[in-house]
Amino acid sequence: MTGNQTFTMIKPDAVSKNHTGAILKMFTDNGFTIAAMKLVRLTREQACAFYDVHRGKPFYDGLTEFMSSGPVVAACLLKDNAVADFRQLIGATDPAEAADGTVRKLFAESKSRNAVHGSDSDENAAIESDFFFSKIERVL
Ligand code: UDP
Ligand code: MG
Numbered sequence: 001m002t003g004n005q006t007f008t009m010i011k012p013d014a015v016s017k018n019h020t021g022a023i024l025k026m027f028t029d030n031g032f033t034i035a036a037m038k039l040v041r042l043t044r045e046q047a048c049a050f051y052d053v054h055r056g057k058p059f060y061d062g063l064t065e066f067m068s069s070g071p072v073v074a075a076c077l078l079k080d081n082a083v084a085d086f087r088q089l090i091g092a093t094d095p096a097e098a099a100d101g102t103v104r105k106l107f108a109e110s111k112s113r114n115a116v117h118g119s120d121s122d123e124n125a126a127i128e129s130d131f132f133f134s135k136i137e138r139v140l
Contacts, residue, residue, distance in 0.1 A: 003122035005035065006082040007129045008090075012070035013113040015039075020073055023116065026103055027077060030089050035140040036133040037075040044068045050131055053124075062112060076129045078140055083125055086118045 010023050028034070042050070047064040054060045079085055091102025094111040098104040108114040119125035129138075 002081050002084065003125060004078055004080055004082050005122075005129065006032075006077050006079075006086045006125045007117075007119045007132070008075050008077055008086065009067075009117040010073040010075075011113070011115055011117060012066060012072060013109050014107050014115040015071050015073060017107075019107050019115070023103055023107060024073075024075075026089065026106075027075075030085075032077040032079045032082070032086065032089075033140065035076045035078050036129070036138040037073065038132065038137070039071050039073050040132070041071045042068045050128070059112065066112060074132045076133055076138060083119055083122055087120070090116050090118045 008027070010020055014020065014023060024034075044064060047067040048055070051060065051064055051067070054063065077086065089103060091098030091104040093104075093114060095104045095108035095114060096111075098108070103116050104114050107116075119128055
């Protein structure tokens with residue numbers, strides 16, 4: 001049994017280039033319903049906490065600096081089989097390896113500045129949604 005929610009951020013590269021509307025349209029055109037959403041600029045400490053699973057990896061410092069460099073659009077999305085279907089929609093981490101038509105193929109600059117985040121498991125989807133949204137901020 002797979003869960004029906006995932007968590008996403010439109011990252012600072014895509015927000016600053018005004019791709020937010022086009023990316024949100026791809027989410028909703030592909031069957032995802034927005035259950036919660038906000039524009040927020042993370043502090044470095046908040047970015048470090050969110051990406052704690054990657055602490056110690058070579059890209060951790062650059063990632064947390066980038067993710068706190070400008071606003072992100074955080075959202076909780078609903079769909080059957082949400083985590084797997086969303087990762088298919090966004091494509092591979094590195095846009096050079098992402099399939100045609102995916103969000104990262106269309107909008108990402110590089111493996112690090114790759115336009116969007118998507119949860120990797122049902123468990124992390126719940127943890128990440130709870131990191132950003134309280135119950136009263138969710139409509140579904
Ligand atoms: N990242 C990076 N270099 C790497 C691997 C990852 O800069 O070699 C960044 C990239 O922004 C990625 C994030 O760290 O989206 C989290 O990495 P993960 O392996 O979880 O990729 P994702 O789940 O986002 O596809
Ligand atoms: Mg990941």
